């Protein structure tokens with residue numbers, strides 16, 4: 001398992017500094033929540049780690065420098081993310097979506113064809129995300145929460161070591177949120193997880209550690225209890241949101 005280490009991370013858009021010198025260390029196997037008000041720079045930080053925006057400073061994952069590499073090379077180093085909007089293939093089944101995500105080296109026909117055997121990595125991911133019973137359902141017919149789990153499954157079959165999840169429980173029912181928390185806990189036994197989230201109840205229940213961003217900077221960091229007790233956090237964020 002690998003950890004993530006950012007030093008002096010900075011992203012600017014035409015002179016507007018969205019991420020302003022962030023130092024952040026995420027230990028291997030952590031479930032780190034990134035919280036902060038709208039515009040704090042959370043998504044931009046994840047965009048920088050995954051190569052979608054240009055950044056300066058340093059981002060090491062497993063000792064390897066991510067900054068300056070193209071998106072696909074960062075992905076090949078085991079870094080994967082989900083977006084706020086779903087990116088599953090709605091017209092394909094759950095199994096086909098996982099198969100395609102896992103499918104390096106296989107032809108398109110082999111992947112889309114109904115196959116007699118399911119690769120081990122795919123059946124394990126189906127179990128982990130709890131969609132074994134729904135494997136033949138079209139992804140477009142899945143409930144919103146189940147689509148999010150499928151997205152996570154698509155990262156698992158790619159052997160992603162670092163999962164960066166952007167608001168994974170937005171729009172979920174209470175039961176789905178709890179199931180997602182349990183899913184993150186099981187994933188973190190073998191992988192490192194970073195979650196951008198606005199849902200404070202979900203954070204309180206499932207975060208191991210928390211970083212609060214505000215105006216592109218780290219405002220506070222620690223356990224849920226430490227961050228909640230920090231008067232600066234209460235002032236800029238929790239006070240207003242809780």
Ligand SMILES: Nc1ncnc2c1ncn2[C@@H]1O[C@H](COP(=O)(O)OP(=O)(O)OP(=O)(O)O)[C@@H](O)[C@H]1O
Pocket residue numbers: 013016018036037038039040041042043044045
């Ligand atoms: N491509 C861009 N060009 C210009 N400004 C941008 C761009 N992307 C983000 N920003 C600005 O950078 C700041 C940080 O945005 P970001 O989306 O990272 O915040 P966030 O913490 O993820 O917010 P939210 O919780 O609302 O998703 C905002 O002021 C935003 O308007």
